[in-house]
Amino acid sequence: LLADFRWGVPDLGAFPMPDWLWAVREAARRMPVAELDYGDPRGSAVLREVVAGYARRVRAAAADPEHIVICSGYAQGLSLTLSALARGGVRRVAYEDPGSPASVRAAAAAAGLEAVPVPVDEQGIDVGALTATGARAVVVTPAHQWPTGVVLGPERRLALIAWAAAHDAVVIEDDYDAEFRYDREPVGALQGLAADRVVSISTVSKSLAPALRIGWLLCPPALADALVSVKHISDRGSPVLDQLALARLIESGRFDRHLRRMRGTYAARRTALLAALAEHAPGVAVTGLAAGFHAVAHLRETADERGLVAAARARSVGLYGMSTCRTSRATAPPRLVLGFGNVGERAVTAGISAIGDLLRERG
Ligand SMILES: Cc1ncc(COP(=O)(O)O)c(C=O)c1O
CATH class of the missing domain: 3.40.640.10 (Type I PLP-dependent aspartate aminotransferase-like (Major domain))
Known part of the structure; x- marks a missing residue:
């Protein structure tokens, strides 16, 4: 991917x-x-x-x-x-x-x-x-x-x-x-x-x-x-x-040192994700970024969460919908849960750029 x-x-x-x-x-x-x-x-x-x-x-x-x-x-x-x-x-x-x-x-x-x-x-x-x-x-x-x-x-x-x-x-x-x-x-x-x-x-x-x-x-x-x-x-x-x-x-103190380093790493990935989304899909609102290493992208109400995930997959970009986190498995409201813990900054930018048109047109 x-x-x-x-x-x-x-x-x-x-x-x-x-x-x-x-x-x-x-x-x-x-x-x-x-x-x-x-x-x-x-x-x-x-x-x-x-x-x-x-x-x-x-x-x-x-x-x-x-x-x-x-x-x-x-x-x-x-x-x-x-x-x-x-x-x-x-x-x-x-x-x-x-x-x-x-x-x-x-x-x-x-x-x-x-x-x-x-x-x-x-x-x-x-x-x-x-x-x-x-x-x-x-x-x-x-x-x-x-x-x-x-x-x-x-x-x-x-x-x-x-x-x-x-x-x-x-x-x-x-x-x-x-x-x-x-x-x-x-x-x-x-x-x-x-x-x-x-x-x-x-x-x-x-x-x-x-x-x-x-x-x-x-x-x-x-x-x-x-x-x-x-x-x-x-x-x-x-x-x-x-x-x-x-x-x-x-x-x-090595654990604390590792955490400090990782905080910097994840903060940079988070910034790269926000920048890429702002550039390629300015209509997509992003929330949930106060902590951790995932963000939630809010798609428009008529968006097809599963269709978007499949289309992104065909371009070698792994996206995941929030529907699997719901007891009902409902795809409404359509949301993506974007994990950025194990994705390098360059991959974040390249990945969002590769699906920019999908996010703009179908997101
Ligand atoms: C909500 C939540 N809590 C906790 C964990 C960690 O589970 P574990 O400590 O068993 O690896 C995960 C793992 O993905 C999780 O998604």
């Missing part, structure tokens, strides 16, 4: 392999032999301490290492949380629509829960509609809504927490790409406002690479035992050497 605007992938070529290799060597060299045994299902005490510090410093979270569970990315974090909630008698979980309907619904079904969609508007999830579902858990992306890119408004943040308190409910916060905020400092994690009501799930899939399969859960104390138990049943704990390497990477 000339340019593939696939969402959800960071710049894989920029993975700090020398730093990672250094961190693995350091971790292995310092590792007490006892660490090779079955360990605490919550994960390495060293990494839990380090990510607690990181979550407090960078995400303004109320992180206590005792109530952290290291897991295999967001995907496992969500599954574990839903299983723990099901054990506690929760029957229905709500999720944002548009969002990730397929993955939330599959994870909910596996845990024996019913999953119900709740609409998202310009302020984030509609808390009134959430209340009407009768759900006792909700999966949200407050820092940068997936896929609309909306940042959950301050009043909505409070309303969501008030909802959870009033309904003995739990908010599952997917903190997937909060490290990358361009216009100002990232908004803090929702978990920092209500540590007893929010399960916050972080991942290194955006900050380092999806293949590492490392994430962590900040657990409300009341849910911690159930989460540790399901983690223990699931896999006895995540791979320890990788955890110790990640701890070294963060402690040494």
